[in-house]
Amino acid sequence: MCIVYIYVFTCTCSHTHVYRISTCRPHADPFGNVYAPHSFEGRRAGTPLCGAGAKKFCAIPFVIRGDLDWYLKVLKLNNYNSNTPCALCACNTTTRPWRDFGRSSAWLDSVHDTLSWRAANPHPACGLFLSPLISIACINPDWMHTMHLGVYTYAFASVLWLLAYELLEEDPARNMVTIMRELRAYWKTHATLGHFQGITLSMFSVENDPERKQPQLKGTSGEIKRLSKGLLHVFKAHKRRGFATHAEIGLMLKKWIQMDDILDEHPGHIFPKLPRPVADTFENLAFDSLALLTSVAGHYMRVDPKPLFNVTIKAHMLAHCGIHARFLNPRLAICYGGEDYMKHMKRAVFMASRGTKANNICKKMGDKLVLAMHCEMSAGGHFR
Ligand SMILES: [Zn+2]
Numbered sequence: 001m002c003i004v005y006i007y008v009f010t011c012t013c014s015h016t017h018v019y020r021i022s023t024c025r026p027h028a029d030p031f032g033n034v035y036a037p038h039s040f041e042g043r044r045a046g047t048p049l050c051g052a053g054a055k056k057f058c059a060i061p062f063v064i065r066g067d068l069d070w071y072l073k074v075l076k077l078n079n080y081n082s083n084t085p086c087a088l089c090a091c092n093t094t095t096r097p098w099r100d101f102g103r104s105s106a107w108l109d110s111v112h113d114t115l116s117w118r119a120a121n122p123h124p125a126c127g128l129f130l131s132p133l134i135s136i137a138c139i140n141p142d143w144m145h146t147m148h149l150g151v152y153t154y155a156f157a158s159v160l161w162l163l164a165y166e167l168l169e170e171d172p173a174r175n176m177v178t179i180m181r182e183l184r185a186y187w188k189t190h191a192t193l194g195h196f197q198g199i200t201l202s203m204f205s206v207e208n209d210p211e212r213k214q215p216q217l218k219g220t221s222g223e224i225k226r227l228s229k230g231l232l233h234v235f236k237a238h239k240r241r242g243f244a245t246h247a248e249i250g251l252m253l254k255k256w257i258q259m260d261d262i263l264d265e266h267p268g269h270i271f272p273k274l275p276r277p278v279a280d281t282f283e284n285l286a287f288d289s290l291a292l293l294t295s296v297a298g299h300y301m302r303v304d305p306k307p308l309f310n311v312t313i314k315a316h317m318l319a320h321c322g323i324h325a326r327f328l329n330p331r332l333a334i335c336y337g338g339e340d341y342m343k344h345m346k347r348a349v350f351m352a353s354r355g356t357k358a359n360n361i362c363k364k365m366g367d368k369l370v371l372a373m374h375c376e377m378s379a380g381g382h383f384r
Pocket of ligand 1 (some may be wrong): 086087088089090091107316320
């Protein structure tokens, strides 16, 4: 019998673990108890999990999920801090600027398909891309890292900064109390689960020197995502009437909320790709919001110099998310499940590390994980 091994790569943002899993059914449970030969498990022991011969189960990888750091360190794709920061197109900082979000941007003509990417990268550094089934077409920017932990963290922090340091009338600390009171009132009337419990100045700015660096909001991806509607509500109540830049900020937030709503209404298991009219709307929202972001950032760079509305490579990835939506629903490439898994893995590592030599931690953690999965799946009846 041929035993096939599956290598599973999981992203923990800074670490990559490789697990080897036999695809044959085991002869014993994870506690070491050998199955009785005539039991349900005993009769199936040693048979391949994925079938054999003509009945063999096959799968085609169609998306590889991860953040930009993982793409760089593990998949050996472009360095997002370099002059050619994107693996999905041939953008750069000179002739095809990645910050250009117009509909006639030069980089739009250089978006790779499988053939053009293979021609440009004949010797990929990561062995995964040696497979004929895996190419740059399997890479889809992760919506969570692109938006909720990317674009939103800078833009929402900048909106909070404007409210706390400029628009409300009291001192910044008191202003934050007012902002939180208004946010809580909004969350109370518009039932919102998992919102921020509190936001302080230090969560997005340097309190005693607020103009020292670009504000960036700290929080979980879920908290930051759920802030959008309440923040727009509070900003609209305090923005300067008739001031074009404030109107652009409000419109930009509204477009991002619309994009999140589209994804919430289109689960990946029902819509593997967004329906064409919806995908067109999604793409237009992406480019329109990026044009607004560029305009707002330009105002705070040239007209009223303040370190606000940082435009990072995540904004460029948002444009790719918009383009890709007609081929793959961004929810299928979202890393929320992976982040939850990472939380459990951190706990498993912590529990395995007490009183264990460093070189045995991985094995002990793996054993505990197998036991936990066995108990979880047996209790749920998934093996039956
Ligand atoms: Zn690109």
